[in-house]
Amino acid sequence: MPTQNSESRTDGWGTRIGVILAVAGSAVGLGNFLRFPGQAAQNGGGAFMIPYFVSLLIIGIPLCWAEWTMGRYGGLKGFNSAPGIYSVLWRSRLAKYVGAVALLIPLIIYMYYVLIEAWCLSYALSYLRGSAGLLGEQADYSAFFGNVVGDSEDGAAFASDGRWVLGVLLLTFVLNFTLIYRGVNKGIETFCKFAMPMLVVLALIVLVRVLTLGTPDPAKPDQSVLGGLGFMWNPDFEALKNPKTWLAASGQIFFSLSVGFGIIINYASYLKRDDDVVLSGLTSSSMNEFFEVCLGGLITLPAAFIFLGMAAGEQGTFGLGFVSLPNVFDQMPGGRWFGCMWFFMLFIAAITSSVSMLQPVIAFLEEGFGLKRPASAAILGLITALGCGFVLYFSGELMALDMFDFWVGSVLLFLLALAQSIIYGWAFGIENGEQEAHVGAHMRIPRFVQYMLKFVVPVYLVVIFAAFVWQNVLSHDPVKATLPESMVPMLKHDAVSAELREMAEEATDGDVTLPEQSKIEDVDRRGSPQVWRVVVSGEEGQQQVLATFNEAREGVELRVHEAGYAEKIAGSRSASLSVLFIGVVFAFLVLLVHLAGMQWESQGRLRFD
Amino acid sequence: MNSAGWVVMIVSVGSVMCLVSYCLYRVLTLPAVEVHDLEGPLTIDTSRVATKN
Structure with a gap:
């Protein structure tokens, strides 16, 4: 007890x-x-x-x-x-x-929140x-935000523009x-x-x-x-x-x-x-x-x-x-x-x-290992600086921040x-x-x-x-529009034609834009209904699905592909590294908690009958 | 802004204002916290000493 x-x-x-x-x-x-x-x-x-x-x-x-x-x-x-x-x-x-x-x-x-605080x-x-x-006529709010957070590519936050x-x-x-x-x-x-x-x-x-x-x-x-x-x-x-x-x-x-x-x-x-x-x-x-x-x-x-x-x-x-x-x-x-x-x-x-996010860990380091405030603050400072540096470096599309926020936050x-x-x-x-x-x-x-x-x-x-x-x-593929069956020949090419791009944009009131470099893949489903995928190559060579065209009774359904967080991990190196980072920190904390628990038991602070 | 919007806004903001005002009034009008740490035990148990004697 x-x-x-x-x-x-x-x-x-x-x-x-x-x-x-x-x-x-x-x-x-x-x-x-x-x-x-x-x-x-x-x-x-x-x-x-x-x-x-x-x-x-x-x-x-x-x-x-x-x-x-x-x-x-x-x-x-x-x-x-x-x-x-x-x-x-x-x-x-x-x-x-x-x-x-x-x-x-x-x-x-804390590792990403302190960054938002700095923004x-x-x-x-x-x-x-x-x-x-x-402010003024030359103001460009999106560019300013991009400059502050460095979301254009990984490491952009360390570039000269964002150094301040x-x-x-x-x-x-x-x-x-x-x-x-x-x-x-x-x-x-x-x-x-x-x-x-x-x-x-x-x-x-x-x-x-x-x-x-x-x-x-x-x-x-x-x-x-x-x-x-x-x-x-x-x-x-x-x-x-x-x-x-x-x-x-x-x-x-x-x-x-x-x-x-x-x-x-x-x-x-x-x-x-x-x-x-x-x-x-x-x-x-x-x-x-x-x-x-x-x-x-x-x-x-x-x-x-x-x-x-x-x-x-x-x-x-x-x-x-x-x-x-x-x-x-x-x-x-x-x-x-x-x-x-x-x-x-x-x-x-x-x-x-x-500041409230730091206190639980400080309290643990102090009571788990008998550390004084300077030592516990120094250890915590080192860990959080490492994590913050990680989020700061993997700033492309704010991927690390997004992953930390979703899986932990x-x-x-x-x-x-x-x-x-x-x-x-x-x-x-x-x-x-x-x-x-x-x-x-x-x-x-x-x-x-x-x-x-x-x-x-x-x-x-x-x-x-x-x-x-x-x-x-x-991941989800919600239907955005239903197109006439007569458009099927447009899908029987590797490249996305200008006509197909226009049709998709018009049918969805501008919600769906297919870039010029995207390609069409015929998904072999061994029989009807037939499905075509519109894919684009990512920066690391992975193929990213943008939309699918599914044959249906009343025509061809245009579905937009919304990647879930599970798919994001598989499709992005920075996303998978972020999850790995969280896992390593968790394993480290479990080890510390285990050691602290042994100490509490040996000191008689915790007893289990 | 339509009348339903006014009603929802006034009820929502009003309820939260009433709740926070009530809570703060209760907290701020409570007597000051007593310093228990400075109080000593009321009695000292001397029974063991007495038995030995």
């Missing part, structure tokens, strides 16, 4: 509001301002809020309460890192290896300098490690107590600017503040019939609240016995919602719509944040200063998150949240959980929440995860 060793605690929170701001700061990030509005606009506008709030109540807040409760319990038993905390909750030697996943997630996410600071500094790439971003990255790195070196109280808490109010003030200034823009171009009366708000909030209730809307809403809540990150459990482990976890957990979740719904929902898309119209909703997170919004600021009166303020605000939001996040809900509901037990949560609590958790945590949350997570894997890991 695990034993208590709470005497060795050396770090902790100074104030109640301090820990709440730190947890909220960890959750508030770019996703609140860039991902949420995009998801809402693409999934029914205002109607998206119904599945969004349902998910918040069913999985978001209950999982937060469970993590706060488990973290404080583990802390009182003398552990601040996930391997130790899981071991006292689930009395099994296997528990600590689940904890290795809770170390891997923040560690890997934000680079943009803020560029606005401050009045960079020609972002490396300096900003170094500055960001140093700032993160300075905060973490100072500890939970003097570093993270002190910074969050100053940064979170500043974040609110900056966001409110930008919000007032956006809501007072009126109708900047009288020739386009629809593109006004009200039009922008309508674009974001007008509900399309038909979207509620589409399961994708529910999946998107659940995913947004899940990623936004940072459940399954391994961070809340670590932060809560520094609480004292009688410190409240129920009201604190609810407060930090509601603060995250304030940033997402009240600020992100009113600023980003309305601003983009006012200047860009319907095109505002077609961008991904990076496109919206780093290409569309600079375009908006360029057209806005005083845009240089508001652009600077906006990106500085994103930088602050990002740094409160990134999405897939493993789901799995860890599922593991945590099972540990809480089945290993620790909801009776113990309820009793533990209410020690020192300033409000009560309704009884049914415990049953939800035991039965509903794991099932809900499995369903969302299965749908997520089906949608993203596997």
